Structures are given as structure tokens and as C-alpha cells.
Amino acid sequence: MPIDIDIAHVARLARLDLTAEELESYKTQLDVILDHATQVQSLEGDPREESAHPLGLVNAFRQDERRPSLDRDEVLSQAPETKDGYFVVPPAMETQ
Amino acid sequence: MTWESVIGIEVHVELSTRSKMFCGCAVEFGAEPNTNTCPVCLGLPGALPVPNRKAIEWIMAIGLALNCEVSERSVFHRKNYFYADLPKGYQISQFDIPVCHDGYLDVTVDGETRRIGIERAHMEEDTGKSTHIGDGGRIHAAESTLLDFNRSGVPLVEVVSRPDIRSAAEARAYAQDLRAVVAELGASDARLEEGSIRFDANVSIRPEGAEGLGTKVEVKNMNSFRSLEKAVDYEIERQITVVEAGGELTQETRHWDEEAGVTHSMRVKEGSSDYRYFTEPDLAPMVMSASWVDEVRVGLPELPAERKARYSDEGLESDLAGVLSASPVEVRDIFDVAVAEGADHRRVANWLVGDVTAWLRRTETDPTKLPLGGKQLAELVEIVDEGVVSSSAAKMVLEGVLQGEGSPREVAKARDLVQISDVSAIEEIVAGVLADNPEAVKSYAAGEQKVVGFLVGQVMRASQGKADPKLVNELLRQKLSS
Amino acid sequence: MTLHELTIAEAGERLRAGEVSSSDLLEAALDRASLTEAQLHAYLTIDREGARETARRADADLADGIDHGPLHGVPVALKDNMCTRGVETTASSQILAGYIPPYDATVTRKLKEAGAVIVGKTNLDEFAMGSSTENSAYGTSYNPWDIGRVPGGSSGGSAAAVAIGSAFAALGSDTGGSIRQPASLTGVVGLKPTYGTVSRYGLIAFASSLDQIGPLSRSVQDAAFMLEAIWGHDPLDATSYAGEYPQPSAALDDGVSGMKVGVVKELAGEGYEPAVETAVSAMVDKLSDAGAAVVEVSLPTFDIALSAYYLIAPAEASANLARFDGVRYGHRGEGATTETLMARTRAEGFGPEVTRRVLLGTYALSAGYYDAFYGQAQKVRSAIQEDFSRAYESVDVLVSPTSPTVAFEAGARMDDPLAMYLSDICTIPSNLAGHPAISIPIGLDEQNLPIGFQVMAPALGETVMFQVAAAVETLAGFAERPVLEELAS
Ligand SMILES: [Mg+2]
């Protein structure tokens, strides 16, 4: 299939604030890599959704048991901004 | 043109496990912010999820209770989107192979029962909680957002109905019945006010009798059954108005504004096709063996629908069976015990859904503290049958029992409610009443049978309600005819 | 032989004989670091105080008769994408500058329990994405055999530290060859175990279905010591293997007589340096002389393994790196709304290679392209697993070069991503299959640069893999050590 990359859309999905020049440069690089990657299309048949764990693992569960949580001060000490035990961010824009 | 509404409901239910879906942090409402958090539910670098077996069993149980099939094999997917309260930048969810699929729930509105298909019941993990501060908590003008990740990673089941619902009332009934099922199972606290059960409605309209589906609008933010019904109603009307005015509907998500009673368009975050679902590589697939499914099935309690059917089989009318079936478990236990004692099903049920339920409501008593046993209720029915108390006096006996005054027989005696069944005593009262009402006696003689009722009433009053009404009736007719 | 050149086995003997202390071993490694770090930049963080404290405790324990096994008192290094509680862990990314994890990775805990002394955290390509350690936000590492060249990557810091003696062994992580390729380029032993045998809990994820932690060491036996200390079932990793584990160290002396060795036809020819091909076929001849039955084996899907890898790994990475959003830890960019803050944080925090792969992976998973790219890549992955299975019906192990070339010059491939990606052409198939593979140094080329030999085995085939690796080590007799010119003069 032909490669056409809406690089601005991809960058938006990936939450990367890139300049127009950066976008252009990444698009060029991705074109080259994806052109090489089209080799995977040489295999026939339906695409696979997943491939199995090499050891065939299934049902790797834990029991419904509590384990100690982290110390909140230690966690919050790594945060860029906190208030009264909360992490703080500026408001979201898309909801109203 | 007549319009038909087509409604599908998505219900998110927080499961009542002790620990979260993928880590050992406590699931607990109302804890101090960010105290039930760990590397996994905070999405710290390097942390890995390990799924909670009990949560998967709750989903299987809910699916089975909704007549679903349990998938033989099921996998976890990553649903990718950015949001401040989504710590990993993806939600672990399920995409094309849910734990359960293809079930139904029968819903009755105004005496008509309809079968609502259930497409799937799958696992999700909850996000953290955002609180917007500044300018009265309104989002668009908020100065900042506070994030608490205690809820992050709490296990959820999402139950997705087919678009089989045709009215707002039916939507409400579906949601209520679904809530009753998960509450019955004990799979969730199912408390609307704490957000442990949440509803989204997909609403569209089409000309009556048409086959295809109209433009679908997703309505969110309903926090009670009433608001679900109101929101769906509003949305149906809004869509009809738009279309009839020659307008076009847009596929969108709308937010229910409870105060204003309207839905608002929400700006779109990401189209659903942009979620880039792929198999969660940190988790192994699940294989639900027949023996595992059976184990879960055997552990299921009697569910509302089954119970209602059983009550009907036992001879209760549909309405009575339905009301009793939806009664608290403590009330239903009394029923089962009283019936086992030999009391009549219908009379026991009537006491329970009538006077007992009214008393609970009036005194605001929690059903778990109901001071009544099945044996006591059987005794109450028995003393009425024996003629020890009259039906009306029995209500006062019940009141006494509920106030802890003793067994029905003890209360009847203590409150002096035992019927007068002594013929000579009643004859004396009858004679007095006839002497006091010569007009009535004359009317009877003239062929007016209905005055008997009036005279019976007079005798009952004179006996302070204690005379056996059957005897009174008998003796009155004898005297009048002689 | 000076202390810093000892293997773990040799150091352990002297330690238990009372000839040296753990503190002596540590000081030897720290001295080595002081002498070489300015040129090599193998470490991002050296935890002198913490390490000295651990070494003192190891000595005290040994004096009290408490012996935690082969790693007791041995100075080792950790690649900086493994979490260490209280010690900065950045994965070489600006986005995690200053980040102090509140917990230990399972491998960190296991090394501590084994009595090892953690010297510090080694440099890597940012988030382990690269084959040269040039993609580090904190500066390139260099190859001790020629400081104008790269040490390979992404575990280049670990490889350089082990090669030069500032650690007796180290842990790396291998997603597409990130342990074996740098081991090959620096003349040390490096191995990727069977997927699922070493816990990934606390390893900052690059591509979850491919990542495996493994050791870099100065001998095959040391690699076995390290592996046996860190592997085993971990209830905190849902992909962790819960069954019986092999015992590779028991088979090291068993030789290759009667063993069937397959030479991979596809991992030779164009793009392979003649010196590498010559050294590899000489080793194959020696194995044959030692009694192994050598056959050529064709695994045709290996030709498209690289393409599949460069779709699957970035796809998983695009999700794994979504958590770096400036909300809960690490770097935060300016933004008036959450969205702009996140987008600024990520644009500022990620280097060009990481950005490139996040974009690539996002694209490969996005609506309309998923089937053609990610879905097809998964199909190739399954086909590779089938190719391997077919091959292992007739041979016990597969062998090849570890890298088509010796260490290349710093900067040589930085402007050509595809050329850089080709560095991993021999190592990627084992990651896609989840199989173990090891690189053993077998000699030097005419420029005095090391050449590595790769031995691949089926899942949980570590015992046979080590058996062959030990034989290769003996047959190669590789004993050279890098000499830094400025130190030599
Ligand atoms: Mg959902």
C-alpha cells in the first residue's frame, strides 16, 4: 500500500508539540523506514492480532489480596506540582 | 411522521474487590487523596500490571446472571489516549474478545415485558479522579485541576446493551434491573451517589417501522435513574425537533446538565478510531475453562428474575411476585421462613410488601435491623385464621411485634386485641345495637339488605373492634329475621 | 593480574580465601572508574557511598559466616533503565532528569539479596532505543578498545564498564540485541535469556513483548552466576515463567561432542565484514573439530525480521512512553492547559530517536494502517517462531555472528536510521521468538576490535546454550583486554 503519513495528525495523537520543520523532517525519515517496513507485507494470509508468549503462558492472575501502598510523601516528592496531597495540572481544554 | 427511538445503554460498574484490578492497593471509598496508590496504579516507570482473578470472576458472574456466554478465551487490550487522570496514557480494557458476550435482560414497563439484548460484558480499569478548582468548579474556567489516583485501577465491568431499548422509561427500568442484578450478586456496592455505577446512553431516532439506524448521540453524566430517564427523554425530543425542522443531527457526545435539564454538546477528545487498540503485551491471555465457568455458576445466588419466576410458581400474582422479588433480602428471608412454617404464600407476601414495608419506610429502619422473624409472621397469619384476632386488629398486633412487645399471641393479649368469640357476649351487644337503631331494623324488614353492613359496623364499634365479625354477621341476621 | 581484571569466579575464590575483601574489590572498580570515566562515560551515576556501605556489610557478613553465594561482595553495575529506590534513574532521558524511584526493580532486589554491591547506573541509548549509546541525553559512551568508536547499544555503558573493569559484571536489557551487540563490540559476554524468565518489574519498558534483562560479564561462567541470581518467577510480572528453570551452570564443562550445531544461512553475506565472517567460520570449524555436527540451516523469514521488529517495537513503545506526560514525575513543559503541557513536556523531554519511534509506532497502530503494518508484523513474528521451531527439529543450537560489523566510529550512523537499525540484524530474531541467545568474544580484527559469536537456543534452552557457549569460550581462548591509550602512556 502507498505510504501517506498525516504527520501532524500522528504527532497530535502522540501528544508531541513539534514545529513544522520538525514534522517535515520526521515525515521524511518515517517514509524511508516505512518503505523498508513494507517488506512485512510480503507474507500472505490474514494479519495476526497477537503472537503468543513463547512459553504459552495463560491465566497469570493474582489473588484479590491487598499489599501496602506507597508512602504518599515519597510519591509526591517527584511531582512537578502538588497541593494538599493532590497532583496539580492546569485545566483540560476539551471539556466544557 | 411518527418517530421511534433507538436506545442502547452502557453501564460501568465498579467491582467490590478488596484490591484493585492490577495491583494490591485497597479499593476504598473516601480515603485521603493518593494514599491508596503504588507504582502500578500511578503508572510509574517500570511498573507492571497483574490481573485480579476475583475481578474476572465477578465479570463472569455478572455475565452469567445476564444470560451471557463466557468466552473460552479472552484477551486484554490497550486503549490509548492522553488524559491527566489516566496515568499510563492508556487504559487496559478489552476490545474484540470480551470476557462475556451475547446475553439479555427482560425488562417490564407498564405490564409489558421486553427482552433487551446484551452485546458484551468486559473488563476495564477506572481512571483517577479530577477535581477542578477555581471559579466554582466549572471546568472551562477552572484555574487548575487536582488529581487523586485512589480510584485509578479500580476494576470495572462495562455492560453494553444492544440498541433494543425503545423509550426513556424502558431505559430506566433496564438500568434499575441491571443494578439489582449486580447488587444481588454482591459484585458491586452499586451506589449511584458514590459513582460506583454509571450510565451512558446512546440515543438515535428513526421513522416508525424503519430498519436502519439514525445518527447516534452518546449522552453522559446521568447520576440517578431519574436523570437517566429525563436525559433520554430530553434527547429524543431534541433530536425529533432538529430533524422535523429540517436540520441534520451530528454524531457526538452530549453532556446531561442536571440543573438545566438539557444536554450540551461536548467538544470531541479523540474519535473512537484513534484509540489504537492493540493486545496488552504485559498480560497473558485468559482461558475460561468449562470447569472454571461452572465453579462461578454454582456460586451464583438466586437472581431477581429467577426469584420472581419461583414466586409466581408458588402462586403469587405477577405484580406481587415482582414487588416481593425486588424487596430487600431480609424481607424475602422472612417470606421463605414463614412459608416453610406452613403459612399461606399470598397472605405472607401481602403482609411483607404492605404493612411491613410501610413500617420500614415510615420509621426509616434499615432492613438489616428489621425486628421480625418468619415464625412470628406465620404466627400472625395463624391467629387471624384461628379467629383469635380480626384482620384489622392484626395490623395493631404487627405494630406491637415490630415495637418489640413480644410474639403475636403475647401482643394480642397484652394490647387486649383478642376477638370476642363468646356467643352470649356478642348477643348482648347485638341486642343493644338493635334497640338503639329501630329505623334500620324497619328498613331491613322492608327488604333493604344493605343495612346489615351498617349494623355490623355499629356492633364492631361497640365491641371496640374485638367482636368476631363473622359471628356478628351471623347473629345479626338471626335476630333480624326472627 | 590486577583485581579489576578478575572474573567473578576468581574474585570469589580470593574473597573466601580471605586474600581480598569486598571493599578491596569495590575500590579497585571505583579506581578504574576514576581513571576511565572521562574517556568512556560508561556511568550516569556512581553511588560511591551506597556501594561502600554494601561492601562493608558484605565483608561483615562473610566474617560472620553468612555467604549469599557467587555474587556475594561482587561490584556490579545496572543499566539506568532499571529502578533503584533512592538512586536517580533516568533511562538516559531528559524527561526523567532527577527522577528518584520509590521502589526497586525485582532484579535490583535480587542482586541485593545475592549480596552484590551495586556500583552505579550505566549509560544507555535513551529508553534503550539505539545501537550505539549515542542517543543518550547525558552524552555518548565510548568503546574502551578505541575511544573514537561506539560501544554498541543500547547497553553500551554496561558493556564498556565490564570491559574496562569498573564493574565485574553488569545488567543490560535486550529488546532487539541491546545486550549482545554491545557485548560483541566490546569483547565481553552478553546474554538475553528466554522471555519471561527474568522479571521485567521495575525495568522501564521499551517494548514489553521483547524486553528481557540479562547479564554482561567477563566470562561465560560469570554470566551463568548472574543469570541464576536474577531469574525466577516473579508474582509482580504477569509474563513471568512459573515452571521449572534450567540449571545452566551445571553443564559448562560438558563440551559439544555429539551436539548438532546449525549455521544460519541468512546471517551472512552482503553487509557482513570479512573479518567477522572469517572469525565466525573459523569458530564453526573448531566446533566441528571438537565433535559437533555442523550443518547449514535456512530460516527464510529472518530476511524480514528487521522490518517486523521496527513496527512491533515502536508500536509498543508508543504506548509504553505515553506515561511520560509531565503530570506525576519527571520533566514538565509549560502549558496553560493539560494538553499543551503534555505536548510541550514530551516534545522537550524526548530526544530525536525516541520521538521518531513514538511517531512510527503511533502511525503503525493508527486507524487504516494497523492491518498493513502492525498486524502484518505480528504475522511475520509468528512465521519467525515457526521457522525457529522447524530448525530446532534438526539442530540443538543455531550460531551466527552477533553483529555484522565490529564497533563503528562514533557519529557514523547517526544520520542514517536504517543503517543503524541494521546493526541488530543478527540479534532481532531471538527477541521476536522470545528465545535465549548469547554472545561470546572470539577474537579481534586487524584493527584490534573485538568480534562476537552468537549462540541461539530454543525457549528454556539455556543449559545447552551455555554448554556451547562455554566450549566456544575455551576454543576461542580470547584473553585480551582493552588498553586505553592515554592510560597506557
Ligand atoms: Mg468503555
Ligand SMILES: [Zn+2]
Ligand atoms: Zn496500586
